[in-house]
Amino acid sequence: MRTSRFFVDTPLSIGTHMLPEASAHYISRVLRLTTGTVVQLFDGLGQEYRGELVEVGKKQVKVAVHEQLPGLPESTLRIHLGQGLSRGERMDWAIQKATELGATEITPIVTERCEVRLKDERADKRLAHWRQIAISACEQCGRSVIPVIHPPMSLHDWLKVEAELKLVLHPVAEPLSAHRPPSTLAFLIGPEGGLNDAEVEQARNAGFQPARLGPRVLRTETAPVVALSVAQQLWGDFQPGV
DSSP: OOOEEEEOSSOOOSEEEEOOHHHHHIIIIISOOOTTOEEEEEOSBSEEEEEEEEEEOSSOEEEEEEEEEEOOOOOSSEEEEEEEOOOHHHHHHHHHHHHHTTOSEEEEEEOTTOOOOOOHHHHHHHHHHHHHHHHHHHHHHOOSBOOEEOOOEEHHHHTTOOOSEEEEEOSSSOBGGGSOOOSEEEEEEOOTTOOOHHHHHHHHHTTOEEEBOSSSOOOTTTHHHHHHHHHHHHHSTTSTTO
16 A cells, blocks of 8 residues: 655654644545554655654644655756746646656746736735645655745746756747757746747747647647656656666
């Protein structure tokens, strides 16, 4: 039986730790775990910690950590995904899957065709929501490091990102395999309506090279799944023997 993994937003060590109330509710009311159950904790810094439940309540769960383990290594390919801001579940899906596929950083990008506008308190709530999606994805997929989820940013500002290879998806371009293997990659993907011609040209002027994924135009939430999968297969930890 697979050991359940839970994220703890404080540095972990050998000893006894109280889990956050949300985790306590999930453990006691959803999973219905009991004292003595072995669990695995991680704090997002790269290490894993194994222990057992010694107290299980509706709002409070205590874990006795007795072993530190090496975490799952991150991909040697560091990917910063610039994802065009889209509506609700589409953005959630993109962040969840990008996390599972090893993105190091994710930035929601505001472009001309974005149908979503976030400001102040609403933006803060969405950022916290996206971070929780990334945390849940890490709990499920085994990642020991939480990707950085940046606040929404204008395309103009995000294009200043530094990376060895910068790519913008475009239907008329060379495939990813035509590029030399990078160690750091910045990927720009448009929103539901896509990037307009001026934005693509703006990206090119900032050092981004057009790249295509195949003969079909993909939805904004599908594109990062395919793009990151292909990039990891070509240059990252999807390669045979990695």
